[in-house]
Amino acid sequence: MDIGILRGLGTILVFAAFIGVVAWAYNSKRQSAFNEAANLPFADDPEPVSHNQQVSRSNQE
Structure with missing residues (x-):
């Protein structure tokens, strides 16, 4: 058995x-x-903030 056969068997x-x-x-x-x-x-992961909540927060400031 040469090295080529051993490598093939290993593969x-x-x-x-x-x-x-x-x-x-x-x-x-x-x-x-x-x-x-x-x-x-x-x-x-935190719950995503809806678009309505973002708008209402910006209007309150």
Whole structure:
């Protein structure tokens, strides 16, 4: 076995591991947990101020 065959086998092994991780991530049992984690950065965002509230605030000043 020369180095080219070993590198080819290593590439196939890494590709198979990548496909395994992708399949695991899209597993329907865990999908809701991933969706919840994906929305965590937006959990602390303040509610947007509507245009009417902005106009009434500027008129009061």
